[in-house]
Each structure stands twice: as structure tokens, then as C-alpha cells.
Amino acid sequence: MSEPDILCDVIDNALLHLYLTVAETTRYTPIPKRNEVLLRYLKPLAKDKAYRGARKEIRSFLVLGKTRGCNLESKLIELHELSLRYDKNASDAHQLFDVLGQIEDRLGFPTRFINYLNKGEQPQANTIYMLQEHIENGFVESGEQVAPVSLFLESSTVVSVQAFINESGLFLAELQQMNEGAKQGHIVLHPATKEA
Structure with missing residues (x-):
């Protein structure tokens, strides 16, 4: 806590x-x-x-x-x-950073922007990646979420991350895509007050 x-x-x-x-x-x-x-x-x-x-x-x-x-x-x-x-x-943007902090603290998944991967660098397993454009365009100046935000994760526990986000009540997490073989998942975050 x-x-x-x-x-x-x-x-x-x-x-x-x-x-x-x-x-x-x-x-x-x-x-x-x-x-x-x-x-x-x-x-x-x-x-x-x-x-x-x-x-x-x-x-x-x-x-x-x-x-x-x-x-x-x-x-x-x-x-x-x-x-x-x-x-x-508390704004939606603030809540996003809260939930990402909780995921890192409790589940051990750090968060990075995809944009900051060095050329030739491959995404790391057990790390959540986000698109910087989704943060810049997904929230208005007041911090209210106006567009879905995507999280990309390569892990065998993608579904548990989705469940964790939904249990937090801060966002509604929808599993957009899941590649079981490659253990890759795409989770889309919607404001908790709106249906996916």
C-alpha cells in the first residue's frame, strides 16, 4: 500500500x-x-x-x-x-500511471515505450510496451481518456495482467489479440466507466 x-x-x-x-x-x-x-x-x-x-x-x-x-x-x-x-x-492519465506502477510492484512487469527501443533491439519478455502516440493522443489536457490505450506484452501471463487491471477497477482491459504460441498479447485499456 x-x-x-x-x-x-x-x-x-x-x-x-x-x-x-x-x-x-x-x-x-x-x-x-x-x-x-x-x-x-x-x-x-x-x-x-x-x-x-x-x-x-x-x-x-x-x-x-x-x-x-x-x-x-x-x-x-x-x-x-x-x-x-x-x-x-484523479485523472485517467494519473490512474494509468497508478495501475502501471501496481503492475510493476505486484507482478514485476516494467513499462517502456516502443519508440525508445534502440534500432535492432528486440522487445524484452515480461515487459509491457506502449506506444507514445497513444499516451499523447489518448488523453486530453485535463487527463481524461478520450481514446483506447494499447499495451503489448510478451509473457505467458498476459491474461493475468488483464485480470489484474480489471480487478483494479481503474480501467476496463480488453484482450484484443493473443498469440499463444509466441506468448504475445495486446491489451486495450478503456475508461472504467465505458464499455469496451
């Missing part, structure tokens, strides 16, 4: 913890008490290895929560709303 995802999880879980704790009492819970509840939840996370990517931010929350007159809950709500706005506005 990436650092921004870890931080979003911390914020969401901290707010849920606060609201569930406050819901257990019928009395009004003042801001200092709410800060205390949040601090008790966040303190162990600062030492947890699973949250290493957000450790700096968690420590900042701890300092902020101990500051007199500070409302840690409102700060976490602001950050939560900011992350929701970012997710909503």
Missing part, C-alpha cells in the same frame, strides 16, 4: 474509532476528551511497522492533539475531505 493510502486509512480509522467511542456514551463529549480518544488510538500506530509510511504524519497528529485549544477531529476531517476530493479528481 502506498504512503497516501496508508495515511488515508489512518485518518479514516481514527475518525471511526472516535465516533464509535463517542457513541457509547449518551453525554456530550467535549473537544479535549475527543482529542484524548484520538491520541489513545493514534499513539500505538506511530510505533506499528504497518504504518511506517505515515509515521511522520501520525507523530504530527499526536503533537497537534496535545496542543491546548486544538481540535484534532476537525483537522482529520479536513484531511479526509481533501483526500476524497483528490480521489474524485
